[in-house]
Amino acid sequence: MPKEKFEILETACVPLPLENVDTDQIIPARFLSATSRDGFGDNLFRDWRYLKSGEKNPDFVLNNPKFGGKVLVTGKNFGSGSSREHAVWAIYDYGFRAVVSSFFADIFKNNSLNNGLLPIIISEDLLKKLHSQIQSDPSTKVRIDLEKQTLTIISTGDSVKFEINSYKKECLLKGLDDIDFLLTMKDQIKEYENNKSMVK
């Protein structure tokens, strides 16, 4: 089913310079009892974002009015642990459209690409630079052009080309869906099944 197309982004960033952020932090298990994909953004980073009293934690970046924007800039190995796609739904529902890190956990990366959230991998050096840039000037904007596969820090002019496989790029740009693609392959799949059962 068609999804939102990935357009050029020009936006400020939200920095979360921690490593190994697991999907249990992104969305704790106690919020996984829902049977729809909606509304997970309210509980994004729930236990970091709210104090035990239920009040907002003023020290957490999502509660800091200085920072905003559609890009989450994280630390290495973001999205490790549980395969819960709810983590991606929460990030997307909150309003992010891209996540930047030096590397992502595999399942999280696949889940992101399947939901129109762009995982951008940049070098550790550039990631460090981007973080310090955002810290010193929270209004720092980046421009993300998926067609050209570039991420540019607008104020410094630093620009980098990021990798994405061409099939997934096409899907994001056109808002296409893997299932629609796979459904067009039904005959080939049946043929594969027939060949397989003959081998047995």
Next chain:
Amino acid sequence: MVRSIKDGPDVIYIDRHYIHEVTSPQAFNGLKQRGIPVFRPKNTIATADHNIPTKNQHLTIHDELSRNQVERLAENCKTHGIEYFGLNHSKNGIVHVIGPELGYTQPGMTIVCGDSHTSTHGAFGTIAFGIGTSEVEMVLATQCILQPKPKKMKITINGKLGKGVTSKDIILYIISEISTGGGTGYFVEFAGSAITSLTMEARMTICNMSIEMGARGGLIAPDETTFEYLRKVPSIHGVNDFDKALSEWKKLKSDEGAVFDKELFFDAASIKPMITYGTNPGMGMAVDDSIPQSDTKGGSSSESFLKSLNYMGFKPGMKLMGQPVDYVFIGSCTNGRIEDFRAFAHLIKGRKKADNVTALIVPGSKLVEDLMKKEGLIKVYEDAGFEVRQPGCSSCLAMNEDKIPAGKYAVSTSNRNFEGRQGPGARTLLASPLTAAAAAVTGKITDPRELLNN
């Protein structure tokens, strides 16, 4: 593989698809919206495990959202003709425990489930990995999935394990060496004499936690131990001629001289009983060791490292031996099999649960629970002051009532020590069933070898 897309992922056919209540409802909703049926319902097997109580399972599930989720799975399975081992079914249990014990997991298969610990099934020489809900929908709709080709890693562990050292310690040791992201992008084959000498249950523990080093999956080539396990399984689903299947399974091993993108070697004799001290499974050490000053192996920043220790209430350089423990949990898809409960029982037999410890003893499946009864283990647990619960994922992810309270320490045989994993504010120390049992009877972190020697 059905088809390879140029510069894109491969189209992979899935032989076995396991589903559970938490990551499937949105996938079934998707099918409904598209107006399409499940393509191959016979290839999918369902169970309720993540979101169920471990007490009074015969009663209605108390929590409304949880109940609704389990009911939805039952309805979806009924509508689409999917085999469902629901709550109170004699074969119910944790998805990665029942798949192998019921003969659904077989060498050479491609296996997926909307659960990262699907890597467990790799112990049988399968290509098994966890997927997201969009991918669950893909498999339901077409029995296929799109996957990028992973890199290949081989980890060889030779030598003999010391007394009191289990397969859980092997995998915690490896992850502590290569870090929680050290396997990202790889499919890992485990080999070597320390691996081939393990039982199937112990091999499953290793493959189960390959995701905890970031690996897409982990596998072990099938051998006589695998075939012996399969011979004892009451029925191997879809296999009528065991010998014919066996001759196919025997062909499944890496080619001589196969090239891996990365190879690692470890010596089993240098592995001690392990425990984790931080908030990811890579933050582990020998139980009698001291917490390091920084994350030298994982390379995390001091900010992340200290945030983690602060959450745990620990400091760099601290020893954990003798630290009081509040909770002990044995169970989960990592250590919820009969052998794990035997090991725990072996250590607690003739001893008593420490007064300061609350223990959660949760079998991985109904069949495991039945075996515990048959072998007299339930009595061993009860005599030592432990209560045995009913099967489920329980405190491993604490979706149900089995939560560890904030600030409390739990020695847990599960797979993740993430912040809040076992309940908001809970502090988890991952360990083997033996180390958990030692903590349960002494009330503090204890080297299990001290009790085994007595």
